[in-house]
Amino acid sequence: MKHDADHPDLRSRQFPVQEDMAYQLKVWRFERIGWYLLVLCMLLGLLGLFSRGVLSSQEARSDDGKVQVEYEMFHRNGSTNPLKLSVHTAPEATVELDIGGEMLDGFRSKPCSRPRCVCAAQNRVCACGCRLMPRARRRSM
Amino acid sequence: MDSVLRALAMYLALMVLFKIAGRRSLAELTTFDFVLLMIIGEATQQALLGDDFSLTNAFLVIITLIAVDVGFSLLKQRSSWVSRLIDGEPTIIVENGKLLHRRLRHARLVEADVMEAARSSQGIETIDQIKFAIIERNGKISVIRQDPEGG
Numbered sequence: 001m002k003h004d005a006d007h008p009d010l011r012s013r014q015f016p017v018q019e020d021m022a023y024q025l026k027v028w029r030f031e032r033i034g035w036y037l038l039v040l041c042m043l044l045g046l047l048g049l050f051s052r053g054v055l056s057s058q059e060a061r062s063d064d065g066k067v068q069v070e071y072e073m074f075h076r077n078g079s080t081n082p083l084k085l086s087v088h089t090a091p092e093a094t095v096e097l098d099i100g101g102e103m104l105d106g107f108r109s110k111p112c113s114r115p116r117c118v119c120a121a122q123n124r125v126c127a128c129g130c131r132l133m134p135r136a137r138r139r140s141m
Numbered sequence: 142m143d144s145v146l147r148a149l150a151m152y153l154a155l156m157v158l159f160k161i162a163g164r165r166s167l168a169e170l171t172t173f174d175f176v177l178l179m180i181i182g183e184a185t186q187q188a189l190l191g192d193d194f195s196l197t198n199a200f201l202v203i204i205t206l207i208a209v210d211v212g213f214s215l216l217k218q219r220s221s222w223v224s225r226l227i228d229g230e231p232t233i234i235v236e237n238g239k240l241l242h243r244r245l246r247h248a249r250l251v252e253a254d255v256m257e258a259a260r261s262s263q264g265i266e267t268i269d270q271i272k273f274a275i276i277e278r279n280g281k282i283s284v285i286r287q288d289p290e291g292g
Contacts, residue, residue, distance in 0.1 A: 007243050009241040009242060009243035009244055010241075010243050010244065013233050013236070016233075016273055016275070016285065017230075017231045017233065017275060018230075019230065019231075019232065019233065020230060023225070023230065024229075024230060024232055024247075025247070027229060028247040028248070030160070030161070031160075031161055031162075031163050034157075034160070034161030035161060037161075038158075038161060078191065078192075
């Protein structure tokens with residue numbers, strides 16, 4: 001860049017306008033680096049750093065393989081993301097699913113719109129959560 | 142409260158983005174640039190208003206945007222440093238009929254852009270007839286004709 005600034009084309013002129021080429025070169029450099037950053041953001045967005053993509057979509061499974069969760073690691077404030085819970089059980093059986101309070105912190109969940117809290121009176125510790133009781137359907141496969 | 146913060150955040154983010162895009166990016170609006178601008182507006186609208194489509198919210202957002210804009214222009218008037226930071230400076234790209242190629246390259250311009258501006262504003266046919274061509278702060282290229290007796 002030093003060599004570049006010494007080029008006669010890039011020396012400051014005083015007429016017809018007062019120039020400060022050192023500053024202008026900085027502006028051009030800012031534009032170039034900014035462009036690299038924009039492209040980087042675009043690529044990270046494609047990969048899913050800002051939710052919904054390879055980096056963000058995760059899947060977890062319980063040890064016995066009965067419960068499976070598909071979720072997003074990154075969320076957007078004010079946006080909606082699905083959290084898919086799959087439970088393998090006998091057909092027509094009713095499943096009890098307890099969702100812990102920590103999970104509902106900072107989120108609004110449609111099926112758990114009003115989580116219930118249980119408090120122990122002596123030490124004022126509360127535990128909130130919600131209980132879902134979906135009925136299993138026979139899988140048509 | 143959040144609509145004011147939203148508007149502030151969007152104003153600043155757009156300002157930085159358009160600084161990165163450079164002063165030339167939207168100076169000469171082609172039809173495509175115009176469509177692009179509308180799409181940017183559409184994308185911005187949702188984030189600005191959120192899920193509140195009330196008149197109050199719209200007013201708050203507009204008031205904030207105009208207030209910040211006026212605030213910046215006052216600040217620019219007071220301090221030349223801020224003015225230079227926000228508006229930039231004019232840059233000469235043709236001097237006495239000679240293109241300053243290094244500058245053109247940095248400004249992402251080609252000779253055709255300069256000649257287009259020269260033809261449309263001054264009716265100039267060749268580059269020798271240009272005394273000075275300058276990228277102004279708003280991104281437009283202004284052209285000063287060579288004196289007839291001088292060249």
